[in-house]
Each structure stands twice: as C-alpha cells, then as structure tokens.
Amino acid sequence: MPRNTLTADQIVQAAIAHLDEEGLDGLTMRALGKRLDVAATAVYWHIKTKDELVRLAADAAWAEVELPDPARVGWRAAAVRTATSSHAMFTRHPWMGQAFGGYLLYGPGKSRHDDHLLAVYEAAGFAPADADRAAAAVFTYVLGNALAPAAMVALNRRLAIGGEDAARAFAEAQENSVAIARTFPRLRERIDSPAASYAGTPEDSFELGLTGMLDGFQARLAAGAER
Amino acid sequence: MPRNTLTADQIVQAAIAHLDEEGLDGLTMRALGKRLDVAATAVYWHIKTKDELVRLAADAAWAEVELPDPARVGWRAAAVRTATSSHAMFTRHPWMGQAFGGYLLYGPGKSRHDDHLLAVYEAAGFAPADADRAAAAVFTYVLGNALAPAAMVALNRRLAIGGEDAARAFAEAQENSVAIARTFPRLRERIDSPAASYAGTPEDSFELGLTGMLDGFQARLAAGAER
DNA sequence: CAGTGTACTTGCACTTAGTTCAAGTACGGG
DNA sequence: CCCGTACTTGAACTAAGTGCAAGTACACTG
Numbered sequence: 001m002p003r004n005t006l007t008a009d010q011i012v013q014a015a016i017a018h019l020d021e022e023g024l025d026g027l028t029m030r031a032l033g034k035r036l037d038v039a040a041t042a043v044y045w046h047i048k049t050k051d052e053l054v055r056l057a058a059d060a061a062w063a064e065v066e067l068p069d070p071a072r073v074g075w076r077a078a079a080v081r082t083a084t085s086s087h088a089m090f091t092r093h094p095w096m097g098q099a100f101g102g103y104l105l106y107g108p109g110k111s112r113h114d115d116h117l118l119a120v121y122e123a124a125g126f127a128p129a130d131a132d133r134a135a136a137a138v139f140t141y142v143l144g145n146a147l148a149p150a151a152m153v154a155l156n157r158r159l160a161i162g163g164e165d166a167a168r169a170f171a172e173a174q175e176n177s178v179a180i181a182r183t184f185p186r187l188r189e190r191i192d193s194p195a196a197s198y199a200g201t202p203e204d205s206f207e208l209g210l211t212g213m214l215d216g217f218q219a220r221l222a223a224g225a226e227r
Numbered sequence: 228m229p230r231n232t233l234t235a236d237q238i239v240q241a242a243i244a245h246l247d248e249e250g251l252d253g254l255t256m257r258a259l260g261k262r263l264d265v266a267a268t269a270v271y272w273h274i275k276t277k278d279e280l281v282r283l284a285a286d287a288a289w290a291e292v293e294l295p296d297p298a299r300v301g302w303r304a305a306a307v308r309t310a311t312s313s314h315a316m317f318t319r320h321p322w323m324g325q326a327f328g329g330y331l332l333y334g335p336g337k338s339r340h341d342d343h344l345l346a347v348y349e350a351a352g353f354a355p356a357d358a359d360r361a362a363a364a365v366f367t368y369v370l371g372n373a374l375a376p377a378a379m380v381a382l383n384r385r386l387a388i389g390g391e392d393a394a395r396a397f398a399e400a401q402e403n404s405v406a407i408a409r410t411f412p413r414l415r416e417r418i419d420s421p422a423a424s425y426a427g428t429p430e431d432s433f434e435l436g437l438t439g440m441l442d443g444f445q446a447r448l449a450a451g452a453e454r
Numbered sequence: 455c456a457g458t459g460t461a462c463t464t465g466c467a468c469t470t471a472g473t474t475c476a477a478g479t480a481c482g483g484g
Numbered sequence: 485c486c487c488g489t490a491c492t493t494g495a496a497c498t499a500a501g502t503g504c505a506a507g508t509a510c511a512c513t514g
Contacts (some may be wrong), residue, residue: 005510006462006463029501030499030500030501039463039464040464041464041504042462042464044503045461046462049501049502050500079441214303255472256473266492267472271472271473271474272490272492276472276473277472277473
C-alpha cells in the first residue's frame with residue numbers, strides 16, 4: 001500500500017467542507033480533486049459516483065446530531081430538541097435540504113432521526129398510530145423549514161435531478177405521494193408487516209397530523225394569548 | 228409575423244406536460260424541442276433560460292389550485308382544504324417539490340398560497356404573530372410532505388443546483404435560515420416594515436409552530452384516543 | 455537486493471446538457 | 485416584387501460526470 005494515499009474518509013470530509021462552503025452546485029469532481037490536490041478521477045477509485053459521495057457526506061453530517069433521551073427530559077422537550085437540533089444540522093449544512101430529498105429513501109438504518117423521533121412518542125405512551133403521525137408531522141415540519149435555507153441558496157440557480165427509469169419511479173411516487181410515513185424505516189416495517197396493527201392510511205396520517213397542529217392553534221386562539 | 232409560430236404559452240404548457248411525464252430531469256431543452264417539433268434553440272427566442280421556463284411552469288401550476296373562502300367554511304376547514312389542495316398540486320406535479328425550493332424566493336406576488344393561508348388565520352381572529360406562525364407551520368408541513376413524493380422520484384438519481392455568487396447566497400441563507408416566515412411576501416412586508424408590530428423572531432416562529440403542534444398531540448394523548 | 459503484484463493515480467477522451475450566435479427563412483405590408 | 489420583422493435553425497462552445505488504458509509507487513517475497 002502506498003504511503004500518502006487517499007482514503008474514502010478524507011474524500012468525504014473534503015466533500016462536506018466543500019459542500020458547506022460552495023453548496024451542492026459547487027461540488028464538482030474537478031473542484032473536489034483540486035481541493036484534495038489530486039486528479040479529479042482519482043476519487044473514482046474510492047467512491048463509485050458523485051451520488052454516493054453526497055450520500056456518504058449526508059451520513060456523516062447526520063452523525064453530528066445530538067439526540068436527547070426522552071426518558072430523561074420528557075417527550076415534549078425531547079421532540080423539540082430533536083427537531084431543533086436536526087434543524088440546526090440543516091442550517092449548518094444547507095445542501096442537506098436538497099440532498100435529503102434523495103437521502104430519505106437511500107435505505108433503512110441510515111438515519112437515526114426517524115427512529116429516535118418515533119421513540120419519543122412511543123415512550124410517552126401514544127397509541128402506535130398517533131405516535132407514527134406525530135413523528136411524521138414533526139419531521140415534515142422540520143423538513144419544510146429546512147427547505148427555506150436551501151431555497152435561499154437555490155435562488156437564481158438551477159435545480160435538476162437526473163437518472164433512469166423515470167416512468168416507474170414516477171408512478172411509484174404518485175402512488176405513495178401522501179405516504180411520508182412510509183419513508184421512515186421503522187414505520188415502513190410496521191406498515192408492510194402482515195401482522196401490523198397500523199390501521200391508518202397515508203391520507204389519515206397527513207390529515208391527522210395537520211389537524212393535530214390545528215388543535216394546538218385552536219388552544220392558543222382560545223387562550224387569546226398574544227405571546 | 229409568421230403563421231405557425233411558437234408562443235411562450237405553448238412552450239410553458241409543453242414544459243408542464245413534459246415535467247409531469249418525465250420529471251425535472253426529463254426536461255432538457257432538446258427533448259422539449261422534440262416535443263414541440265422545433266429545434267431546441269428555438270425556445271430561447273421566447274424564454275430566457277431553462278430556470279425561467281421552470282418558474283413559468285410553476286406559476287401556471289399554482290394557478291390550478293382552488294382555494295376555499297375561510298369566511299364560508301371556517302378557518303379549520305379552510306386551513307385543511309388549503310393544505311390538502313396544495314398538497315394535491317404537489318402530487319400532481321412532483322417536480323414542484325424540487326422546483327419550489329427555488330420558486331419560493333422568485334419574488335413576491337407569485338404564489339397565492341401564502342397570502343391565502345395567512346388570511347385564513349387572520350379571519351379567525353388570531354393575534355397577528357400567531358397567525359403568522361400558524362400559516363408558516365401549516366405551509367412548512369405541506370412542503371415537507373410534498374418532499375416525500377419528490378424524494379421517491381429522486382431515488383437513485385442525482386440532485387444538483389448550479390449558478391453563481393454562491394458565497395453571498397450562502398451567507399444570506401445562513402442568516403435567514405430559520406426564517407421561513409420571511410419567505411412569504413406578506414409576512415416579509417410585515418417583518419421588514421418599520422411600523423411592524425411583529426415581535427417574534429424567526430426562531431420564535433419555528434419553536435412556537437412546533438409547540439403548537441405538540442399542544443395538539445398532547446390533547447390527543449390526554450384523550451387517549453386510538454383513532 | 456531484484457522482482458513482482460497490488461493499490462492506487464493520471465491524462466485523455468467520450469458524452470450529455472445549457473446556451474450562444476451567425477446565418478438563414480417565411481410572412482405581412484408597401 | 486421587395487423588404488423588414490419575427491422568428492428558426494444548425495453548428496459550436498463550455499462545463500461536468502465518468503470510463504479507460506497506461507503509468508507509478510510501495511510492500512512483500514525470494
């Protein structure tokens with residue numbers, strides 16, 4: 001093995017730094033090569049494609065997020081902290097807001113966030129379906145907020161996705177369009193399992209998450225509080 | 228003026244059809260030209276760039292959304308309908324989930340959704356700050372959910388944004404990262420106006436929107452309802 | 455110490471996609 | 485019949501992802 005040799009980890013760290021500084025569009029293989037003082041194509045020995053590189057960078061970025069213990073701080077505080085720390089991660093790495101769209105579905109076990117968020121509500125004694133909906137609602141709220149900084153970066157820029165088998169993926173997307181719950185590994189497990197006791201449809205999840213929010217607003221309205 | 232001539236509207240309609248069928252990545256100028264039975268570069272006489280074309284397509288797609296009258300159906304029903312119809316639009320046009328990130332900031336007065344959503348809560352008698360937060364929370368919830376179908380399309384694909392002046396946009400993005408409220412024209416107007424009575428910070432908006440949701444969940448938890 | 459295989463690294467080149475531009479073309483008006 | 489305006493075209497430039505054949509350097513073996 002040569003001595004001063006590239007490693008996949010070096011590449012991922014350099015990619016994160018580059019993404020943070022230049023944004024998702026700033027990450028070109030040639031630019032990354034320049035940063036590593038290496039030919040652009042040298043990266044391809046260690047990493048299959050640019051997509052995989054971004055995914056690895058996203059994995060590494062998620063690992064930075066500190067997740068609270070719901071048993072110690074209570075479910076409300078845990079939910080808020082989970083949401084805010086995740087949001088802080090999105091703020092620190094704005095490219096994640098864009099990349100996470102694809103990252104969501106890169107496979108189960110990749111993100112600790114979904115499992116943890118669900119556990120928060122389960123620990124509080126929510127009925128399974130309600131825990132699912134609450135976790136999904138909070139996460140999509142964070143994700144929606146995370147898109148704001150990403151949108152600012154995207155201002156006056158170009159957004160593009162590329163790949164093959166568009167028609168099939170498209171059909172699948174429409175079929176599952178409302179089912180963000182399915183994109184969380186443990187929720188998917190529960191939903192797809194034959195023994196699952198999950199009774200709600202994806203539409204239920206969306207509607208009830210929304211009405212859950214409205215209940216909260218109504219309480220504030222009733223209290224007439226101008227905070 | 229020649230007889231069988233392209234129009235900007237024809238191009239936009241073709242672009243929407245193409246985006247719906249092939250996704251954001253499927254829209255290449257050459258493919259669009261083929262669909263219009265015209266050279267790819269003919270489009271450039273009518274439309275400045277591909278970015279502008281996507282923006283025009285997004286404008287046209289938003290125009291399809293039916294928005295309810297809060298005075299007639301009540302604010303809760305109006306909020307749900309606004310959210311669901313907007314979500315349906317994102318489902319019908321999954322590329323919007325990606326494109327909207329940039330679309331959000333293309334300028335004020337482009338989307339009816341934000342104004343309408345705010346009006347819903349104002350009509351219900353919410354305090355201004357609470358109305359802002361509720362509108363922002365609901366919208367980000369929809370937006371987060373909308374990202375799920377987009378994510379499915381993005382599966383195994385590539386996400387990229389391109390453009391210039393990255394550093395400045397990036398700094399601006401970080402500064403305003405939590406302020407999704409600012410991305411809504413009327414909210415921005417209220418926040419930036421010297422006479423504004425809006426007292427909350429963007430962080431307040433995020434935290435209070437979140438706790439508003441949690442209040443709703445708590446009510447459901449207390450009711451012990453397994454719906 | 456010489457040889458050899460493995461683990462990289464490199465430059466070249468191919469491809470796709472956005473965009474520009476000089477050169478056309480067609481149609482309405484005079 | 486001519487001419488100008490309003491388009492349309494094909495060639496070409498650029499940037500970026502990626503494959504490939506060829507090279508290089510290090511560790512290990514004998």
